[in-house]
Amino acid sequence: MRARIVFLIRVPEDRRDRFLDAYENVRHLVADGVPGHLKDQICQSATDPEQWLITSEWRDLESFTSWEASAEHRETVRPMRECFTEATSLRFHIHAETGA
Template identity: 40%
Template sequence: MVSARVEEKDQEGFEAAYRQVTAVVHGTPGHLRDELLRDADEPGRYILLAEWESEEAFRAWEDAPSHREMAAPMFPFWSGGGIERRIYEVRTRLGGVDTPK
């Protein structure tokens, strides 16, 4: 999960860069899905959620030389600070297609 603040003038570009990066990352071994959330009360605050099969799969991608090239469109938006990155483990999933019967 990455939490980011994006200035209003940069939001359209940020969202376009996010779509560009996720299109390239799609199909990477271990990558399951991405979501971009924007705060309804504070539109300059975003949450980027990426789900991977395992932390090991994520770290293998993150450590790969191709990672910087894939993620490059997002770099201009990270330079202003206001970025927080955390790794969480899914402990329980309710609803949807992944719920055991």
């Protein structure tokens, strides 16, 4: 069953550029070589410029948890995590989807 991972994070405005640069590096590394990764998205709050949402979709939850547990994951996302002041991670199984 496909999975959706949701990260709600806070990034102070003075770290925004560094955060976005780090995200850009992470997303390409993950998209090009992490088994089970399907897609991701980053969003900035329309009402709070320090609030960000990152979602990723995976073939299954096990693909994500395997990657998350790896030393490669910790090293890859470290520059991005250094920009956070708060972070919440949520995991969901995708049961239904509507699309064009």
